[in-house]
Amino acid sequence: MTQSLVQWLQDEAPRSRKQAALGNLFRAMRAVVTNPAALTGLIIVTLLILVAILASLLARGISPLSQDLVNRLAAPSAEHWFGTDELGRDIYARTLFGAKVTLTIVMLVSVVVAPIGLAVGTLAGYLGGWVDAMLMRITDIFLAFPRLVLALAFAAALGPGIENAVIAISLTTWPPYARIARAETITIAKSEFIQAVVLQGASTWRILFKHIVPLCLSSVIVRLTLDMAGIILTAAGLGFLGLGAQPPTPEWGAMVSAGRNVILDQWWVATIPGIAIFIVSLGFNLLGDGLRDVFDPKAER
Amino acid sequence: MSETLLSVRNLSVAYPGRSGVTHALRNASFTLGRERLGIVGESGSGKTTAGRAILGLIPKPGIVMADELSFAGEPLLNRSESDWRKLRGRRMSMIMQDPKYSLNPVQRIGQQISETCRLHLGSTRKDAEQRSLAMLEAVKIRDPELVYNQYPHQLSGGMGQRAMIAMMLVAEPDLLIADEPTSALDVTVQNDVLRILDDLVTERGMGLIFISHNLTIVSSFCDRVLIMYGGKIMEECAADDLKKARHPYTRALVAAAPSLDEPRAELATVVRDPAWLA
């Protein structure tokens, strides 16, 4: 059964569009899975997603918010696997629920950054002329904003919170994506397969979205995955400064911040969320590197 | 013709890969005297592999095997890399298809040619410069002094290929392997470059292996021709007799090329026989 499915996916002469597309997906997946770094990254990121979804289940019924002042700053034990913090909250549960917060930030930033970067970059690259000049100067302006300072300004103006942190991070993250997409679009637009669709009478929008964007997508995804570590660290940094997620939300950066006063005596309070940040960042970096190897056209054969 | 420069017996090149071994060249045997030997074939026929194997340029993990591979009586197999360096450029040279990729883009032409002189002939700086200028003149470059001081990107395709030939011949090698030396050039320039190559090879009594996909050029330029397909030599014949070739593959190739002199309503297509590779 599985044997015939693999054969069906690897068929060099697919009989339908679906089979062709799935076969292509299968080849890409196999390339990711056979690349040790990418596989490690993929496992870590998948674990993050699973933990975020199943947080309440994995937390054994312990709420990340319930306080127990008698048991504050308790060392790791059978009852509190990772110990408790200064309000007696279970760090194990808070770390699990922190994955939810991190995943939310990661998803929100991706959803904002990739489309803006792609749209600005491909439009500038394909249309050229004054559109290009204008869009790229706007890009330069955004690129010049210092990320943390902008986040501080946002927090001051709109009040601290995850949403505002995400907006601040996104606004300073998209410009490099626009640049990548623009550079790729300029090369792609000159190619003969784009000239062929021009000659068929396709509209500019159709050429952009159906023919150019799909080709820019892979490098944007790779870049986004590689940037994810930085985004998570920035979000954690904002949390640490008190400008990201607000208490009592279990956010890893804020948790590290809370633990820093007691780091010498109760090391687990700051260390456990720190390790979580480290592992997830590493996971995204490994996955990004692996995806780059997989998508690299030079390696394609 | 009397003296055998290169002797090749059962030369094979294989590349081990994930999905089995690829045989790029299988049991090729031929000899070369001080003459012009052509190797023709389509892409994947192994013609370039043959040239590279003779010069010890098969990249890892490729495996080269032969019953005999000798140059001027000396065996070439299993030589050390430093041995090869002494041999290549001094006694045997290679001209590639596109001079753009074979010349160093950030070094002046003259520098590159005199470097070869000093390295292989141990010439002094002065002597090397004189030899280089003379060589540039020999490849019919009108203003050798100017070209001597130019960078590769300042030269046209034809000029670049002449400079390349000058660089490869300045050490006066005994054997020259030219891999599609004129394919990147315009037809009218092609003939000029071929003429220069022909004169130099004849004058200096070199052996030349001329690798090309172009039957017309090979048959008009060379003395003998090897026809390759799928890593094997199909046939060897005198260049003048290519039209009377016996092997079905050679005959099909000749008939498949549209010719100015023999108009055909329909071009012959090559029907490949698996038995050819058996």
Next chain:
Amino acid sequence: MAGMIDVNDLHVTFQNGGKPVRAVQGVSFSVGDGESFGIVGESGSGKSTVLKAIAGLIPSESAGLLVNGKPVSARRAKEDRRQLQFVFQDPYASLHPRQTVDDVLREPLIIHGIGERDEKIVGAIAEVGLSPQHRFRYPHQLSGGQRQRVAIARALILRPPILLLDEPTSALDVSVQAEILNLISRLRKSHRLTIILVSHDLGVVAHLCSRIAIMQLGRLVEIVEANSLRTGQVRQDYTRRLIAASRGFTRMTG
């Protein structure tokens, strides 16, 4: 004879680092309905530029560029696009790397709102000598010759009366070239196509075309019949040199 393509005093100028480069200067010719016309020249002769100007891929100036009797410019209406299609030189660069043969052939049908797409795609694949199993393959799963067949099918699926070919076989092996040239001449007859073929290879052009323009350095040298090329009855010295060069290497004797 009604001209299918009329080119009058065509000029193309590129800007290269602020300096104008006159790629095509004052080229005029006319191609009749159903005729196959060839343009030969060496690199830099402007032969491909002429073809791209006719297709409207690059801006040009002229005293009149008529396609099927209708004046056209670089900005063309969708309907005008159906008059002519193009086959490019490099079969490896002319197909979208993430689209299957089916996607490539479906695209023009969608753009022009043409129905019965599956039937037309199956028909087009068969017409260029590919088998049904090639339909859902990606370009990297096809050989150079097969890709060029797909490019030809893409050009013909809109049933244009005119086909422009820019060195369609120069990236292919001799044996594959023969197959593609045979395919082009077969389709030319069955579709009653008007063809302009650009090549550097006199043999290829003389094989496929009845009238041939020789270009050098952006100018038209002369227009000759294919037979005159064979017999050497040409007026210009440059043409004679091209013919001599295409016959191969001539050793000076004595």
